[in-house]
Amino acid sequence: MGSTITRCADIPCNRRRVTLLIDNAGPLVVGRDRELGVARLHPAFAQFCRELDVAVRVCRPYRARTKGKTESGVGYVKRNAITGREFASFADLERHLAAWMVKADEREHGSTHEAPRVRFERDEASRLKPLPATPPPARERRLERRVATDCFVDVDTIRYSVPHRLIRERVEVLVGDNQVVIFHGGRMVATHRRATEPHSRVVDPHHLDGLVRAEPPRLPEASPLEAMGRSLSDYAALVGGGG
Numbered sequence: 001m002g003s004t005i006t007r008c009a010d011i012p013c014n015r016r017r018v019t020l021l022i023d024n025a026g027p028l029v030v031g032r033d034r035e036l037g038v039a040r041l042h043p044a045f046a047q048f049c050r051e052l053d054v055a056v057r058v059c060r061p062y063r064a065r066t067k068g069k070t071e072s073g074v075g076y077v078k079r080n081a082i083t084g085r086e087f088a089s090f091a092d093l094e095r096h097l098a099a100w101m102v103k104a105d106e107r108e109h110g111s112t113h114e115a116p117r118v119r120f121e122r123d124e125a126s127r128l129k130p131l132p133a134t135p136p137p138a139r140e141r142r143l144e145r146r147v148a149t150d151c152f153v154d155v156d157t158i159r160y161s162v163p164h165r166l167i168r169e170r171v172e173v174l175v176g177d178n179q180v181v182i183f184h185g186g187r188m189v190a191t192h193r194r195a196t197e198p199h200s201r202v203v204d205p206h207h208l209d210g211l212v213r214a215e216p217p218r219l220p221e222a223s224p225l226e227a228m229g230r231s232l233s234d235y236a237a238l239v240g241g242g243g
Contacts, residue, residue, distance in 0.1 A: 018053070018054050018055070018127065018128075018129065019054075019055045019056070019057060020049070020054050020055065020056050020057070021057050021058075021059065021066075021067065022056060022057070022058055022059070023058075023059050023067060024039075024058060024059060024061055026185070026186025026187070027042060027045075027186055028041060028042055028045050029041060029042070029058055030042050030183065030186065030187060030188045031187070031188065032058075039058040041056060041058075042174075042183075043140065043174055043176065043179075043181055044140055044142060044174055047140060051132075052129075052132075053129070076104075080100075080104070081096075081097060081100045081104075104116070105117040105120075140174055140175060140176045140177075141174070141175040142172060142173070142174055142175075143155065143172070143173040143175060144170060144171070144172055144173070145170070145171055145173050146168065146169070146170050146171075147162045147166045147167050147168060147169050147170075147171060148167070149167055149168070151163070151164045151166075151167060151207055151208060151211065152201065153171065153173060153182065155173060155175055155180060156175075156198075157198045157199050158195045158196075158197070158198065158199070158200055158201075158202065159200075159201045159202070160173075160180050160182065160190065160192045160195075160201075160202045161190065161192075161201075161202065161203045161204050161207040161208070162182055162189065162190050162207060163189055163190065163206075163207045164207060164208060164209075164210065164211040166184055166189065169184060171183060171184045171189070172184075175194070176194065177194070178193065178194050179191065179192070179193060179194055180192045180193075180194050180202075190204065190207065192204070
């Protein structure tokens with residue numbers, strides 16, 4: 001039976017790092033190479049993890065047991081904290097959850113047989129790293145654009161092509177230092193090298209395949225003389241014979 005964890009192609013796992021196990025959420029995982037057994041992370045998420053020195057591992061699809069403890073915790077919160085209760089406002093819900101978490105952290109856990117607070121303070125708190133003193137620099141921008149009828153989106157006066165099937169659809173554009181990546185519905189649909197020339201166009205010819213039909217070759221037009229049953233060669237022979 002194969003492993004239930006998929007390696008991440010963007011951030012190699014390292015035992016010295018804090019490792020984060022994630023599900024296959026579309027905003028985080030944009031694809032996978034089944035032959036190599038690796039997952040591809042959304043570039044913005046991958047960059048965030050690199051800057052915080054966090055390794056990432058991805059659950060294999062349809063392997064619920066990989067993250068069973070997480071799912072069990074979600075079910076516990078739903079059943080014990082929310083089900084059967086009504087709240088007058090979101091602030092009221094937040095106050096209730098803040099008080100409920102204090103009680104939940106002191107209960108005896110069914111698997112570890114000790115209070116979560118005790119286990120956290122003893123085994124986990126010391127492994128946490130402090131947050132950066134200053135926020136990481138913003139190396140990428142995320143924009144939303146609508147694909148124009150000519151299959152392009154505009155970023156800083158520069159136009160980048162998108163597959164023609166997405167005309168008039170809304171897409172997410174991730175603008176990095178050297179690359180522009182375009183997503184639709186959480187899936188990567190286009191990648192371009194970032195251009196710097198204002199009002200230029202960056203085109204992937206494959207994005208336009210099928211959009212414009214090739215015109216059939218034109219046949220040479222017949223001369224007016226041929227329409228009357230004569231040709232230029234007939235008149236040339238007549239003129240030559242009269243000489």
